[in-house]
Amino acid sequence: xxxxxxxxxxxxxxxxxxxxxxxxxxxxxxxxxxxxxxxxxxxxxxxxxxxxxxxxxxxxxxxxxxxxxxxxxxxxxxxxxxxxxxxxxxxxxxxxxxxxxxxxxxxxxxxxxxxxxxxxxxxxxxxxxxxxxxxxxxxxxxxxxxxxxxxxxxxxxxxxxxxxxxxxxxxxxxxxxxxxxxxxxxxxxxxxxxxxxxxxxxxxxxxx
Numbered sequence: 001x002x003x004x005x006x007x008x009x010x011x012x013x014x015x016x017x018x019x020x021x022x023x024x025x026x027x028x029x030x031x032x033x034x035x036x037x038x039x040x041x042x043x044x045x046x047x048x049x050x051x052x053x054x055x056x057x058x059x060x061x062x063x064x065x066x067x068x069x070x071x072x073x074x075x076x077x078x079x080x081x082x083x084x085x086x087x088x089x090x091x092x093x094x095x096x097x098x099x100x101x102x103x104x105x106x107x108x109x110x111x112x113x114x115x116x117x118x119x120x121x122x123x124x125x126x127x128x129x130x131x132x133x134x135x136x137x138x139x140x141x142x143x144x145x146x147x148x149x150x151x152x153x154x155x156x157x158x159x160x161x162x163x164x165x166x167x168x169x170x171x172x173x174x175x176x177x178x179x180x181x182x183x184x185x186x187x188x189x190x191x192x193x194x195x196x197x198x199x200x201x202x203x204x205x206x207x208x
Contacts, residue, residue, distance in 0.1 A: 013087060019062070021030030021120035023128060024052035036064055040102040041148065047099065049133045051125070062107040063117035066100040069093075069127060070141055076163030077141060093135055096125070100141040101153065116157035122157060 009101075024032050032052055033044045046052070048069020055063040070092055092208055098118075107113035126137050142159065144151040151161070 001178045018057055019113065019116050019120070020057070021053055021055045021124060022119055023052050023124075028054075032064060035061060035104065036066070036100060036102050039104055040064075040100055041143055042100070043084055045099050049096070049129070049135070051128055051132060053117075053121045053124070054064070054114065056122065057106075057110055057113075060106050062104055062110060062113050064100065064102040064104070065098065065121045067096050067121075067129075067140070068099045070095040074165060076165065077191060080162040083141075091138075094138045096129065096140055098140055101142070103153075112156075114153040118153055118157050 029052065032054065036044045046066050046068055050066065050068040053065040054061050055065075065186065072092070073088070081088075081091075083091065101114070101118060103114040103117075107117075110116075122140065125140065128135050129135060140159075142154060143165065146164075152157070156194070
């Protein structure tokens with residue numbers, strides 16, 4: 001778990017090649033969704049306050065990242081944050097979710113494209129989110145399916161595993177949760193705006 005800069009990072013270069021990360025424009029959402037539908041096992045998902053990013057090399061899309069509003073109720077996350085129901089209601093808007101991360105086949109040509117792209121997205125996210133929605137983010141959550149992958153990209157970007165979900169998801173268009181039988185591993189990354197450094201005593205999960 002670590003902090004990240006508030007300043008926008010849009011270009012990463014090292015000996016593994018060039019990678020440029022940017023926001024997806026409104027007129028690009030159709031091709032973005034088409035790629036996500038084709039290459040992500042769970043298809044397209046975007047809910048709440050949504051920002052979409054694309055990482056490119058030479059103009060070719062390599063990695064897609066969708067960020068949106070956090071899940072309303074995740075017991076392992078709420079316990080990790082030290083939230084009761086009232087605290088969650090008051091503070092949830094300062095948490096956002098990486099709802100989709102899709103590493104496209106073309107990314108195989110660029111070493112560590114997934115983690116480098118996600119890292120750049122996370123550094124750009126606080127400033128972009130504040131500009132778009134007027135909300136200063138404090139943390140980002142995501143969920144991985146242990147049966148599908150080990151969450152290596154998230155680990156490389158300093159997400160902290162906080163536990164497994166119970167295998168329930170909100171029913172589309174409803175106010176209840178339906179059991180789908182696929183527990184997910186919840187990941188959490190603390191993101192107070194500031195210098196890139198390890199968690200210090202000044203960071204309190206109860207202030208998220």
